[in-house]
Amino acid sequence: MSNIWIVFKRELSAYFSTPIAYVFLVIFVFLAGVFSFYLGSLFERGQADLMPFFTFHPWLYLFLVPALAMRLWAEERRGGTIELLLTLPLTVTQAVLGKFLAAWAFTGIALLLTCPIWITVNYLGNPDNGVILAGYLGSLLMAGAFLAIGSCMSAATRNQVIAFIVAAVVSLMFVLSGFPLVLDFFSGWAPEVVVEAISSFSFLSHFDAIGKGVIDVRDLIYFVSLIAFWLYANTLVIESRKAN
């Protein structure tokens, strides 16, 4: 446990010791605002909730989270520090968890910085803050799933650009599998079970449910097990290809 914490601290402070952190935070908060006010018409809808804000999170995460995750392991490989890290007395699982949790905490910080939007809605009306809290929770969980995918892809290569692109594509598949575009394609001929299964793999359907204020255990289990699966894959990738 303490090893995870030590790796976590180093990793999180590494974000802030380079401009990455600040660039990321500014872009995230800026785009979150642009999406909810312009594309989501937060004001024009005349409703005191944050639906327009949360609706765009999957799309925001789709390219921002892989950018955050791409350096996690690829940089260790390129710089050779992976050899230092993995010959210190800690397990690969501890290293994977420490790094993942640091990146996740960082997205948490980014989410916290969007609180002016929440304040705005509270100032203008009387939103259901329970629903909003659920939305934040769902968003954070979804960010974790994106991150776990990104971390695993980052472990597979020493090239951060490749890590970014592959992670974004895999994430896109998870997002799109709940989209009408994909579901309509299957619903015409495939049995309903298959369509349901494909849709159940989607970030969107699970995220929407939480975003409506309904915290269903199944949705929580979905995100948690997705994170667990990709992080486990992450440790396997590192164990199997330590050398370049």
Add this chain to the structure above:
Amino acid sequence: MERLVEIERLKKRFGPITAVNDLSFNVVRGEVLGFLGPNGAGKSTTMKMITGFLAADHGRVRIAGIDLSDDPVAVKRRVGYLPEGAPLYGDMTPAGFLDFVAELRGFRGADKSRKVAAAVDRTHLRSVLHQRSETLSKGFKRRVGLAQAILHDPEVLVLDEPTDGLDPNQKHEVRSLIRTMAPRKAIILSTHILEEVHAVCTRALIIAGGNVVADGTPAELEARSRRHNSVVLVIRGQEQEARRKALRSLPGVCAVEVLGSASDTVRYQVYPNEGSQVLAPVSRLAHDQSWDVLELYTERGRLDEVFRDITVEKMAMT
């Protein structure tokens, strides 16, 4: 003698390439083992397997009696490792980095500060402690790597080219650091610099093609040299041929080579027969003939020649 490192029939393949092939050796406490070999001989791969970074395809690694595959974390606690090229986190300062390593090594509070301070002092890092690692010179980077390796005062030290990229003064410092630590530890270091083997190693292992091809003290390896016990004689004046013949006819001499002549001096190398000493006869001859001798000494042998003979032979075989 207490065996701290036991390597048994280690094998590692990377696709079609066999990097390490059936390698076995032991290192006892107090020994400084020099790992020699041409590039690609499997030195770094072996070190990566000893430190638990790479898993061997075959064979066992035991450190202080603990099998690496049984308890990798316990083994890693007892080993200090300087990887090839001394990698560092570029965005960290040496202070932050050593603190990180000390925490993962299980030190906290005052104990941690003490360990870090001791390592910093031994590697003379004080002046760059708060500078980002990516801005450090090659020599300082290597010393940070070294500080990290010795921080927990490990029983076993594995150093991959510890003096690479250092200037002569820094090399000297690192070597004396290794010598002072040697009696309490088992140290394995790889190097390309053969003089380093003389300077610090109590034993040298030459590996080529993933195998041990020679194992012995530096003096034993030198004794394998063609020039071992040969006598070098530098004389003023010409008459090269006559003098060569005179030297050749001495008892116990098997060959005389003229190593070259500069302006008015000639350098001869006199090779003895197996087991003979020729310094006394040569010096008597020079005295009797009243040669104007500038230099006269016995060669111990040349490690680089032995190295070349052994490894080239091995490479030709494979």
